Amino acid sequence: MPSASSRARRAIALAMAVAVVPAAWAQGGTCEKPVYLTFDTGHMGIAPLVAEVLKRQDVRVTFFAAAERTTTDGDSLDNHWAPWWKARAAEGNEFASHTYDHTYWRADLKGTTPTFRVKPSAGAFAGREFIWTAAEYCANISKASERLALITGKKPLPLYRAPGGKTSPKLLAAAKACGFEHVGWAPAGFLGDELPSEKFSNEKLLTQALDTIRPGDILLAHLGIWSRKDPWAPANLEPLIVGLKAKGFCFQTLRQHPDYRAWIASHP
Template sequence: MRARGKRARALLLGAAAAAAWALPACAADAPADAPADAPAHCRGTIYLTFDTGSQSQAELIAATLKRHAIKATFFLANEKTVRGDWSLDPSWAAYWKARVAEGHAFGSHTFDHVYWRADEAGGRIRVKPQFGADAGKVETWSAARYCDELRRVDTRFMELTGRRLDPLFRTPGGHSSPNILAAAQACGYRHVGWARAGFSGDETSSDAYPNALLLERALDGLRDGDIFMAHMGIWSRKDPWAPANLEPLIAGLERKGFCFATLREHPDYRTSR
């Protein structure tokens, strides 16, 4: 998670200096390309997404989304969890099956949580897996090998739930590149980032970036069509983000007239179904 943290701090520092902090709080009217099934009262749509992590907040996230009747998008990697198992182990089958039944969307986050390091000639990609047999090793992969890594999540998810992933992926840390995008496109996956105001900051230091500050930033900055990203638990943050912020974030956005949808309804990803 440390590599993520560097990227996370950089994004938050940039956002903190940006005008997004001063934007007015009211949501814009929904545009013509809003989700076709959005309720008439919606003034805009926010797309909540969650990446796997320590899974310490997995049950809380599921319960909160269910209480608000919200569907979100989950990006899955096989990460070490606070239970001492892995997030795509059979021990998590019941959890993922329940989320499938609730109608959420799911994408690949690379099976071994593989970080991009550099693009090389011939479409090759220098990477560093965080988990798995090659954890911590810097390797050079072909485009086909990278596609295999994305598909490993799909294969395991099918084994656990009987359902395929949506044809979406997110790189660990959000780092993509021309070679990664080309490799993924060749095997049918589209990359999903997040909006500047959609960066939860849950990987940053809770001393430097307390939850109240992160919540204020999100509520002030999120706009119609924005993708929001958080994790299902972060090992390093002393004051976890989700228990303090998820419920008030959703409630605050609902008070502003926002509705929520999965990325299957997002204008940029509808054709990926």
């Protein structure tokens, strides 16, 4: 049986040799093995590379955006990055909220109305804990969605992703009541770009993904992680896409996901 490293090397070689599949096949239509690649924001240092790869491979994805600190001394939804987001919209990608201040849910609080202990990790109040009502939490989700609409010219999907995937039933109910369905990711879809590269090499992560991803999985990566010393992209992004295509997978956006299609259609 080939070793993990040899399988990973073959996938990388394949990325350089396999032709791009036709757009109609890549985006759905007759595809029987869809996967849903999603990106959360980050420091944006690899954003140009990600855009280049997605365009070259004719893949559409769903971006979940928050106003996170960037390598350009601003945030990922500021005017510096507005043309980048607008270009992704023109290519047919989809967008959704990641909460404006990349706000982590910490706990539900007792009471007759839903209130939550939260901790933003971006913005002027990063690192501080607050008590928010459901309305305040919804406003932070909506703020990112509204900013995306402004800079892309495209209405974002009525979806959101909580930072770290940390939620509670009460939090999810509050978000849904104000028009936002939560999106997590498949266990195999956690692509590992947040993990320490000293323990989880790019080669190991690529092999694991190609071996374990199944049809219908939602995949998660980021537009730059500060803590990882050996960045996941560019090493793994294109080999992963090409390797999955070679196994008969195609890439769709969450607008096409069966779990969210009806919700999206009912919230135009």
